[in-house]
Amino acid sequence: MRPVSLVTSLAALSAVLSLSPAAAQEVPASGDTSPPAPTEAPAGAVSSAARQVYAPADFARYAPKNAYDMLNQVPGFQIRDNEELRGLGQATGNVLFNGERPSNKADDMYTQLSRIPAGNVERIEIVDGATLDIPGLSGQVANIVYRADGFSGQFSWRPEFRAHYTDPLLTRADVSVRGRTGDIEYEVALSNDDSARSGAGGPTLIYDETGHITERRNDIWNTHFDTPKLSGRITWDPAGDTVVSLGGHYQRKYDRYYEDGTRTGPGLSDRLRTVRENADSWNYEFSGDYQFGLGPGKLKLIGLRRFSHEPYRQEIVTTPDDGTPATGDRFAQTGDIGETIARGEYQWKMFGGDWQLSGEGAFNTLGNVASIAVLDEDGVFVDQPFEGGTGGVSEDRYEGLLSFGRKLTDKLNFQIVAGAEHSTITQTGIDGLRRTFFRPKGSISLAWTPSADFDVSVKVRRRVLQLSFYDFLARAFLNDGNQNESNNELRPQQDWTYEAEINKKFGAWGSTKLLLIHRDVEDRVDVIPMGEDGEAVGNIAKAKVDAIDWTSTINLDPAGLKGVKLDTRVLFQKTSLRDPFTGEKREYSGLNDTFVSLGLRHDIAGSNWAWGGNAEYSHYQPNYRRNQTDKLWEGPVWASVFVEHKNVMGLTVRAQINNILNARSKRDRTVYTGVRGESPISFIEERDRLIGPIFSFSVRGKF
Numbered sequence: 001m002r003p004v005s006l007v008t009s010l011a012a013l014s015a016v017l018s019l020s021p022a023a024a025q026e027v028p029a030s031g032d033t034s035p036p037a038p039t040e041a042p043a044g045a046v047s048s049a050a051r052q053v054y055a056p057a058d059f060a061r062y063a064p065k066n067a068y069d070m071l072n073q074v075p076g077f078q079i080r081d082n083e084e085l086r087g088l089g090q091a092t093g094n095v096l097f098n099g100e101r102p103s104n105k106a107d108d109m110y111t112q113l114s115r116i117p118a119g120n121v122e123r124i125e126i127v128d129g130a131t132l133d134i135p136g137l138s139g140q141v142a143n144i145v146y147r148a149d150g151f152s153g154q155f156s157w158r159p160e161f162r163a164h165y166t167d168p169l170l171t172r173a174d175v176s177v178r179g180r181t182g183d184i185e186y187e188v189a190l191s192n193d194d195s196a197r198s199g200a201g202g203p204t205l206i207y208d209e210t211g212h213i214t215e216r217r218n219d220i221w222n223t224h225f226d227t228p229k230l231s232g233r234i235t236w237d238p239a240g241d242t243v244v245s246l247g248g249h250y251q252r253k254y255d256r257y258y259e260d261g262t263r264t265g266p267g268l269s270d271r272l273r274t275v276r277e278n279a280d281s282w283n284y285e286f287s288g289d290y291q292f293g294l295g296p297g298k299l300k301l302i303g304l305r306r307f308s309h310e311p312y313r314q315e316i317v318t319t320p321d322d323g324t325p326a327t328g329d330r331f332a333q334t335g336d337i338g339e340t341i342a343r344g345e346y347q348w349k350m351f352g353g354d355w356q357l358s359g360e361g362a363f364n365t366l367g368n369v370a371s372i373a374v375l376d377e378d379g380v381f382v383d384q385p386f387e388g389g390t391g392g393v394s395e396d397r398y399e400g401l402l403s404f405g406r407k408l409t410d411k412l413n414f415q416i417v418a419g420a421e422h423s424t425i426t427q428t429g430i431d432g433l434r435r436t437f438f439r440p441k442g443s444i445s446l447a448w449t450p451s452a453d454f455d456v457s458v459k460v461r462r463r464v465l466q467l468s469f470y471d472f473l474a475r476a477f478l479n480d481g482n483q484n485e486s487n488n489e490l491r492p493q494q495d496w497t498y499e500a501e502i503n504k505k506f507g508a509w510g511s512t513k514l515l516l517i518h519r520d521v522e523d524r525v526d527v528i529p530m531g532e533d534g535e536a537v538g539n540i541a542k543a544k545v546d547a548i549d550w551t552s553t554i555n556l557d558p559a560g561l562k563g564v565k566l567d568t569r570v571l572f573q574k575t576s577l578r579d580p581f582t583g584e585k586r587e588y589s590g591l592n593d594t595f596v597s598l599g600l601r602h603d604i605a606g607s608n609w610a611w612g613g614n615a616e617y618s619h620y621q622p623n624y625r626r627n628q629t630d631k632l633w634e635g636p637v638w639a640s641v642f643v644e645h646k647n648v649m650g651l652t653v654r655a656q657i658n659n660i661l662n663a664r665s666k667r668d669r670t671v672y673t674g675v676r677g678e679s680p681i682s683f684i685e686e687r688d689r690l691i692g693p694i695f696s697f698s699v700r701g702k703f
Contacts, residue, residue: 052452052505054124061563061603062610063646065154065700067121067144068113071095075553076503076511077126077140078569081109086397086421086466086492087341087362088302092136094129096143101134103302104247104287105339107231113144115176115189117154117702120146128457130447131413133347133354135403138415138445138459139501140513148187151179156700164692166199166222183238188231195226200665202689206265209681215268219261219689221275226254241293248286255279259479269322275479276315283308297348297355304341310334316478317375328375331476333389335368337469353406358419360399366469367392372476388474388486391429395469398422401441411449418442421464427472433488439464453505458498465493471525471537482625484527487536495521495545510565512552519545521577526589527625528580533674535626543577543588563603563610571595579624582677587621594619613641615661622668627676630669634691638663651701658694665689 054074064070071079082093088103095109102112122145129137154176160169174191199222206215233247257277264270285306291298312335317328343360370389373381401419408414419441426434443461467490474486498518505511521543528538549571556564575588587593594617601612616638622631642656667687672679 052126054126056118056121056123059118063608063652064118065156065652065702066114066118067116067124067146068110070118070121071113071124071142071144074124074126074142075555075565076505076513076551077142078513078551079109079113079142086464087360087399088304088343094137094139094141096132096134096141098145099143103245103289103304104285105304105306107249111191111193114174114193115178115187116144116146117148117152117178119152119702120148120178122146128413128447128449128455130405130415130445130457130459131407133356133405135356135358135401135405135415135417136443138443138447138457138499139515140503148178148180148185151177152702153177154700154702156698158696158698160197160694160696162197162199162692162694164199164690165201165220166197167224169195169197171195171226183236185235185237187233190228190230192226192228196223197225198223200689200691202665202687204667204685204687204689207684207686209684213265214683215263215265217261217263219259219273221257221259223258224254224256226252228252241291241298243291244289246286246288248284250284251282253279253281253283255281263318269320269324271318271320273316273318277313279310279312281308281310294346295348296350297346300345300347302341302343302345304339306339308335308337310337314478315381325377326375326379328381329476329478330373330375330381331370331478332373333368333370333475335366335470338365339363351404351406353404356401356403358399358401358403360397362397362399363395364397364469365392365394366472368470368473370473370475386474386476388430389476391427391432391473391486393425393427393469393472395423395425397424399441413447414445416442416444417461427488429473430486431488437491439494453507455503456500458500461497461499463495463497465495465525467492467525474536480630483534485530485534485536487528487530487538489539490525490537491523491539493521493523493525493539495519508555508558510553510555512550515547515549515551517545517547517549521545524577524588526577526580529626533626538580540577540580543575545573545575545588547571547573561602562605565601567597567599567601569595569597581624581626581675584677586624589621589623591621592618593621608646610644610646611642613639615639624676627674627679627682628669628671629676630667632667632669634665635663637661651699653700654698656696656698658696659691660693663691665691 059070059073062069062073071077080094093109095113097112125143125145127141127143129139129141132141155174157173159172171192172195174189174193176187176189178187201220204217204219205213208214229249229251231249233245236244257275259275261273262270263273283306287304289300289302291300313330313332315328315330317326319326340363341360343358345356345358347354347356368390370386371383372386373383376382399419399421401417403415403417405413405415420439421441422438424434424436441462441464443459445457445459447455447457449455472486472488472490475484477483496519500516502514503511522541523539524543525537526540527535528540530536551569554566571594573591573593575591576585577588579586597614597616599612599614601610603610618635620631620633622629638659639661640656640658641660642654644652644654646652667685669685671682673682
């Protein structure tokens with residue numbers, strides 16, 4: 001979709017949506033089972049044409065325990081996390097906390113929202129980001145207005161059990177407390193929310209180029225993953241413009257992978273194959289910000305330091321049953337990743353609008369030591385040369401931006417951001433190199449709100465994405481027989497992004513949102529040729545992306561189905577780039593090009609019971625390397641059902657069954673003797689593994 005066609009489509013869609021029947025907007029909400037509907041804006045707020053305000057009473061039917069539970073029920077609103085851009089930069093998420101963007105990087109929106117007890121939330125404001133004085137925001141943004149007037153806490157425990165191949169998950173839980181003493185607000189949390197146990201098992205068939213089976217495999221794998229994290233934050237907010245906030249966390253990660261399988265085939269002895277991976281690591285982050293009045297405006301100083309120690313080891317051993325010695329390989333590396341950021345933001349009002357001047361310095365480092373070894377006849381791993389796996393990468397980056405936003409009319413707002421970044425990337429080790437870059441950055445956005453139930457925002461921006469420093473260095477993938485060479489010429493992806501967001505509310509019936517995106521991409525990061533027959537992570541000069549993301553909430557109260565709502569999402573993505581090995585046009589590697597979901601929830605009137613379900617369909621593109629295409633996915637349809645009681649001795653209790661439609665773990669891989677498409681097929685791999693039903697349970701409460 002070219003930018004011109006985007007504007008044409010936007011105009012057509014705006015005309016269609018704005019002509020929706022008025023009757024759909026006039027059905028009143030009534031009774032305790034009614035869906036959330038915005039209340040009148042409080043005194044001093046902007047008009048309801050630009051802002052909708054939800055009070056805690058609007059969410060009473062859901063018995064929410066925290067701000068996430070509340071925001072998750074706002075019709076048509078989809079929580080969007082911050083993008084993986086460089087440093088802190090401009091705001092890219094769509095959730096604010098008391099009108100401010102979060103100044104840390106380690107916690108996602110779910111974590112930050114779930115730590116705010118529902119009793120502390122005063123209101124939730126939904127507003128177009130371009131109308132705010134925070135550069136970078138556009139489209140629907142939620143502002144969580146909250147205050148902890150006393151001590152409160154909350155907890156949850158979410159065990160999970162799988163019918164096949166997997167150990168029970170009993171450690172997924174969290175507990176947090178929040179309180180206030182005078183002008184000081186504090187929070188402390190201990191969480192293991194991301195913990196998981198997963199697994200699958202079943203056959204894999206290997207075919208030759210003529211379609212004959214050459215090997216039969218039967219494998220069972222499972223994982224243990226736990227991420228306990230202790231975190232805290234303290235904020236001093238006296239009267240006036242002064243606000244001081246300090247926070248941090250320490251986290252351990254326990255990440256283990258186990259796979260056991262057999263190999264049989266014509267003319268081959270039976271073999272036992274084991275795969276063991278260990279990626280246990282630890283990390284910490286400290287951040288702080290200090291805001292105070294200065295001259296005609298406010299100055300905010302932000303500092304952040306984070307560090308991660310990341311050892312990794314993979315061992316694969318194959319043991320024949322005919323008594324011959326076992327064979328095996330081992331890859332190991334230890335990486336230390338650090339990031340230090342200093343940022344300043346000065347805001348003031350002038351010429352009828354909001355100005356901000358920001359400057360940021362970000363300093364990123366990676367030190368990595370890697371090795372590869374082969375199992376000898378005595379069962380001892382012997383190190384082998386592995387050039388390019390050991391080295392260091394660092395980047396010193398400085399950014400300056402100036403933004404201005406104001407109302408053009410009562411219904412039209414605009415915001416412009418302009419600036420640039422200067423960075424120096426240095427790689428040590430094999431073929432060390434030092435490079436310097438200068439890149440313009442910025443955005444321009446418009447927000448049009450012709451009525452309280454209809455708004456449109458458009459945005460054009462220049463993005464520079466964050467690199468993984470590991471991609472500069474060589475890496476072995478033993479389980480698939482692949483290896484990346486080192487590449488000191490790697491550059492971060494940049495693009496021009498064109499976005500349009502259309503929101504339409506249908507009164508008590510719900511709402512819908514349509515997001516259109518087009519990207520002109522430079523330096524797309526993908527696997528490229530390296531040397532005569534190698535490959536590495538590198539850059540593809542040009543690429544394009546088009547996406548349509550349509551989300552809706554349909555409340556069925558006006559149809560007589562009290563307490564019933566549907567949530568839908570349809571995502572289509574189309575990409576295009578020139579394959580660096582074959583020269584043909586293709587999609588992005590591993591792209592989730594289609595995603596469709598349907599969720600149903602019924603809060604039974606006059607009771608504390610609720611039930612519902614969800615179904616999701618996903619389609620993926622293959623991953624492409626020099627000598628293979630590899631499509632690895634689970635599905636095609638994931639579905640679940642749940643039942644929930646919102647007051648079991650003050651607790652919210654839910655039971656859920658996932659994967660009721662038997663989604664499976666699948667793989668289709670074609671490996672060639674040389675460059676794919678130009679060489680004969682070496683073998684074809686087809687995998688079909690059972691996952692089975694997943695039974696989960698949750699208990700949530702407060703104190």
